[in-house]
Amino acid sequence: xxxxPFFIWLEGSWLGDMAKAYGGVFALVQMLHLLAxxxxxxxxxxxxxxxxxxxxxxxxxxxxxxxxxxxxNRALLALLASGLFMSGAVAVKLYYNExxxxxxxxxxxxxxxxxGIRRPLLxxxxxxxxxxxxxxxxxxxxxxxxxxxACGRWIGFS
Amino acid sequence: xxxxxxERLLFAFSAGVLGLAAWFWAxxxxxxxxxxxxxxx
Numbered sequence: 216x217x218x219x220p221f222f223i224w225l226e227g228s229w230l231g232d233m234a235k236a237y238g239g240v241f242a243l244v245q246m247l248h249l250l251a252x253x254x255x256x257x258x259x260x261x262x263x264x265x266x267x268x269x270x271x272x273x274x275x276x277x278x279x280x281x282x283x284x285x286x287x288n289r290a291l292l293a294l295l296a297s298g299l300f301m302s303g304a305v306a307v308k309l310y311y312n313e314x315x316x317x318x319x320x321x322x323x324x325x326x327x328x329x330x331g332i333r334r335p336l337l338x339x340x341x342x343x344x345x346x347x348x349x350x351x352x353x354x355x356x357x358x359x360x361x362x363x364x365a366c367g368r369w370i371g372f373s
Numbered sequence: 374x375x376x377x378x379x380e381r382l383l384f385a386f387s388a389g390v391l392g393l394a395a396w397f398w399a400x401x402x403x404x405x406x407x408x409x410x411x412x413x414x
Binding site: 317324328331332335336339343344345348351352354355358359362 | 374376379380382383384386387390391393394397398
């Protein structure tokens with residue numbers, strides 16, 4: 216499925232026009248994107264390090280996972296919305312950028328992992344979950360989101 | 374889905390993702406080494 220027509224349409228749409236025309240608006244949206252990234256990254260790191268028993272070991276893991284998941288959801292929505300806006304400004308350039316596609320693949324895997332496996336699994340009592348399953352959940356999560364973040368930054372250099 | 378099914382899904386998914394990540398990062402490291410080699414002459 217060729218997505219180039221979609222990217223051409225996006226750059227020529229009102230969204231793309233707004234992103235290109237108003238530098239101040241773009242900067243503000245990018246700032247929100249980075250703040251949401253910090254929030255998502257913070258929630259991922261806190262939750263996963265707790266699953267590994269490395270931080271806040273005196274606090275029940277279920278409580279930390281529940282709280283961090285809520286803010287993760289909000290941050291992800293903000294990232295998707297702001298990311299779509301910023302993409303509109305340079306959509307065709309992004310289409311030809313390898314790191315953009317690596318980031319999107321990572322993002323898709325991350326979303327599938329969080330909502331398809333991590334969240335449903337961690338709803339169970341953590342004492343009943345195999346200890347290696349908890350460690351693997353944390354390791355996979357950290358790997359995915361670190362790679363997504365790195366690719367995101369890499370876009371600007373490739 | 375039961376806990377055991379989710380655990381099995383986790384192991385399969387993680388194996389794939391971690392393998393893919395290892396390949397991706399190994400490729401980036403390889404590319405950097407090649408660039409340094411070319412730059413070094």
